Amino acid sequence: MPFTRHDAVLQAVRALGRHAxxxxxxxxxxxxGPALQSIREACLAALGMEFDVLTRFDARSVTGLFSHPxxxxxxxxxxxxxxxVLHAHGEVARALADSLYAWQLLTASRARFGVGRDGHAADALHGALGGLPPLD
Structure with missing residues (x-):
């Protein structure tokens, strides 16, 4: 039986659920430390890729690696x-950078896949952070 994109996404969601x-x-x-490690483990289990590697690249490039929003x-x-986690431990600058990157991922996903749900999530995050610069 062929392995479809839907199967891959379902498997990713189930793996993420095990780490919920x-x-x-x-x-x-x-x-x-342990909290950040659990995030890395969840990423590897759900997406099959290292969290630290994915977050080194710009959001548009990373979004291009995936077949489903x-x-x-x-x-x-x-x-x-x-x-x-970083914000809770006083690392506000890094936390803000990660929040910005999460917003960029959602915005890039909306641009690539045309999914309104990502747009609403990105817009909500944008409003909560007091306005972020637009993606080029």
Missing amino acids: SQLAEAPAAEQP EQVRILARLVDTQAR
């Missing part, structure tokens, strides 16, 4: 979770 409790507790973790949303959620 750890990710939900990550921002409240006493130490950031849900995969981009998963990465954006993981980046946002990392931002929350």
